[in-house]
Amino acid sequence: MTESTGGIDMDEDSSGTVKKFAFVNRKAPYGTIYALESLEVVLISAAFDQDVSLVFADDGVYELKKGQATKAVGMKNFSPTYRALEGYDIEKLFVEKESMEARGLTVDDLVVPVEVLTSEEMATLLDEQDVVLSF
Amino acid sequence: MKFGILVNEGPYNHQAADTAYQFAKAALEKGHEIHRVFFYHDGVNNATKLTEPPQDDRHIVNRWSKMAEEHGVDLVVCVAAGLRRGIVDDNLAPGFRISGLGQLVETGIQADRTVTFGD
Numbered sequence: 001m002t003e004s005t006g007g008i009d010m011d012e013d014s015s016g017t018v019k020k021f022a023f024v025n026r027k028a029p030y031g032t033i034y035a036l037e038s039l040e041v042v043l044i045s046a047a048f049d050q051d052v053s054l055v056f057a058d059d060g061v062y063e064l065k066k067g068q069a070t071k072a073v074g075m076k077n078f079s080p081t082y083r084a085l086e087g088y089d090i091e092k093l094f095v096e097k098e099s100m101e102a103r104g105l106t107v108d109d110l111v112v113p114v115e116v117l118t119s120e121e122m123a124t125l126l127d128e129q130d131v132v133l134s135f
Numbered sequence: 136m137k138f139g140i141l142v143n144e145g146p147y148n149h150q151a152a153d154t155a156y157q158f159a160k161a162a163l164e165k166g167h168e169i170h171r172v173f174f175y176h177d178g179v180n181n182a183t184k185l186t187e188p189p190q191d192d193r194h195i196v197n198r199w200s201k202m203a204e205e206h207g208v209d210l211v212v213c214v215a216a217g218l219r220r221g222i223v224d225d226n227l228a229p230g231f232r233i234s235g236l237g238q239l240v241e242t243g244i245q246a247d248r249t250v251t252f253g254d
Binding site: 006007008017019021033034037040041044045047048050130131132133134135 | 141143175176214215216219234235236237238239240241243244249251253254
């Protein structure tokens with residue numbers, strides 16, 4: 001077992017198969033642990049060479065907000081990790097337009113470049129996935 | 136069909152823990168295969184043998200253990216999520232094992248459908 005592959009011997013199985021994985025992030029970053037632990041799955045998935053997309057909808061859009069200051073609440077600011085995803089070849093980040101606009105945000109407020117999709121386009125994207133993990 | 140199941144919520148606190156079990160049970164009864172049940176977030180609390188619900192209530196943890204015993208279902212608890220919440224080998228109920236998040240990704244690859252039970 002290695003840390004980077006999360007308990008899987010890469011020689012044994014799963015090699016060769018490439019599926020489309022979408023991780024759907026729907027929660028604000030610090031009120032619950034979903035956002036942080038979702039990011040942990042995303043990082044592990046990079047070791048499996050899968051076709052990974054990240055989706056941010058509802059309050060999940062806040063996960064990407066610039067200027068997160070968490071010191072006073074004693075929690076770790078994990079938003080810089082989204083900027084590191086590119087180094088893991090995870091480059092497909094999608095934000096739902098309606099969720100972003102409803103929260104008064106624009107792409108300029110976000111820590112990483114994203115593609116903005118309408119809810120209808122998002123439905124099409126998710127329909128094309130093999131595995132959708134929603135957090 | 137081969138199903139993968141992700142359980143993201145704790146027992147008794149949230150319906151997801153019950154619905155995941157009912158889904159798995161129904162799938163097995165219909166002749167489907169459960170590739171793995173992966174417990175994540177507060178879902179790891181489904182795996183502690185210290186659970187003692189009132190006698191007139193369902194025993195969620197023992198129900199999973201029984202399913203593992205009777206059908207050989209692989210019940211995997213995320214090590215990192217477990218450590219955060221005090222779920223370790225010492226208090227693991229029968230039929231569960233602790234491993235890494237790679238087991239979840241692998242289930243996504245191997246199973247025909249991966250179904251999330253969460254909030």
